[in-house]
Amino acid sequence: xxxxxxxxxxxxxxxxxxxxxxxxxxxxxxxxxxxxxxxxxxxxxxxxxxxxxxxxxxxxxxxxxxxxxxxxxxxxxxxxxxxxxxxxxxxxxxxxxxxxxxxxxxxxxxxxxxxxxxxxxxxxxxxxxxxxxxxxxxxxxxxxxxxxxxxxxxxxxxxxxxxxxxxxxxxxxxxxxxxxxxxxxxxxxxxxxxxxxxxxxxxxxxxxxxxxxxxxxxxxxxxxxxxxxxxxxxxxxxxxxxxxxxxxxxxxxxxxxxxxxxxxxxxxxxxxxxxxxxxxxxxxxxxxxxxxxxxxx
Numbered sequence: 400x401x402x403x404x405x406x407x408x409x410x411x412x413x414x415x416x417x418x419x420x421x422x423x424x425x426x427x428x429x430x431x432x433x434x435x436x437x438x439x440x441x442x443x444x445x446x447x448x449x450x451x452x453x454x455x456x457x458x459x460x461x462x463x464x465x466x467x468x469x470x471x472x473x474x475x476x477x478x479x480x481x482x483x484x485x486x487x488x489x490x491x492x493x494x495x496x497x498x499x500x501x502x503x504x505x506x507x508x509x510x511x512x513x514x515x516x517x518x519x520x521x522x523x524x525x526x527x528x529x530x531x532x533x534x535x536x537x538x539x540x541x542x543x544x545x546x547x548x549x550x551x552x553x554x555x556x557x558x559x560x561x562x563x564x565x566x567x568x569x570x571x572x573x574x575x576x577x578x579x580x581x582x583x584x585x586x587x588x589x590x591x592x593x594x595x596x597x598x599x600x601x602x603x604x605x606x607x608x609x610x611x612x613x614x615x616x617x618x619x620x621x622x623x624x625x626x627x628x629x630x631x632x633x634x635x636x637x638x639x640x641x642x643x644x645x646x647x648x649x650x651x652x653x654x655x656x657x658x659x660x661x662x663x664x665x666x667x668x669x670x671x672x673x674x675x676x677x678x679x680x681x682x683x684x685x686x687x688x689x690x691x692x693x694x695x696x
Contacts, residue, residue: 434461468504511593530571595656596693
C-alpha cells in the first residue's frame with residue numbers, strides 16, 4: 400500500500416524530466432543553423448564554400464550541398480552513367496570530409512534549363528531542408544549550368560515562402576537569407592563582398608574535399624588546358640592543387656575582411672559572399688547568427 404505514492408511521485412518526476420529534455424531538444428534544434436548550398440556540378444560547392452561549410456559543421460550546424468546536374472559530361476574520356484556514378488562516389492567522400500550531406504539532381508551535365516519543373520525542385524529542396532541560409536552562384540557566368548543554377552535559386556527566393564506554390568511541401572518557417580558565391584565577372588555588375596570568412600583553420604579540409612574530386616581537379620584539367628601538367632604522386636598533386644586554388648586577394652575583399660576581423664587584418668585563405676537582394680535581408684545581428692565563426696566585436 401505504501402508503493403503507490405512512490406510510483407506516483409516517480410511518474411511525476413519522469414514526466415517533468417521528459418518535458419525538460421524536450422524543451423532542451425527544441426531549443427537546440429532552433430539554435431542549429433540549416434544551410435543549403437547549390438552548385439551546378441558535383442565539385443562547384445566545394446570550390447566556393449567548402450571551407451565555410453567545414454566551419455559550420457564543426458560548430459554543430461547542418462549543411463547540405465546540392466549539385467543541380469549529375470556531372471556526366473565533365474571528363475575528357477569518360478561520360479554518361481559511369482561518370483555520373485563516379486562523381487556520386489566522389490561527392491560521398493566530400494560529405495564525409497566536411498561533415499555534411501550531399502544531393503545530386505537527376506539532370507544531365509550541360510542540359511540544365513531554368514524551367515518551372517526545376518524551379519519547383521529547388522523550392523522543394525530548400526523547404527525540406529528548412530533552410531535558414533541558401534547559397535548559389537550569381538546568374539551571370541560563362542557556363543550555362545552555372546548561370547541557370549543562379550537563376551533557379553534566385554527565382555525561388557520569393558516563391559519558397561508562398562504556400563500555394565508546391566502546396567504539398569510545407570513552407571519554410573521564415574524566408575531564408577540568400578547569398579551569392581564570389582566570382583570575377585564584371586558585367587552587368589561585379590561581385591560585392593558583403594561577408595568574408597577566414598578559412599585558414601580549415602584550409603586543409605577544403606583541399607581534401609577538392610582532392611576527393613579526382614575526376615575534375617586532376618584528370619579534367621588536361622582536357623580544358625593542355626599546358627597543365629598534373630603531378631603524378633598523391634601528395635605532390637595535393638600540394639599542386641592547394642597552390643592553384645589559393646585565393647587572390649582583391650582590394651574589395653581586403654576591405655570587407657577588415658570590416659569583420661578588424662582594421663589592418665588581411666586574409667590568406669578566405670571565402671566571400673554577397674547578399675542577394677531577394678529573400679530575407681539580414682541585419683548585422685542576423686549575419687552574426689548565420690556566420691557564428693565571425694569574431695565578436
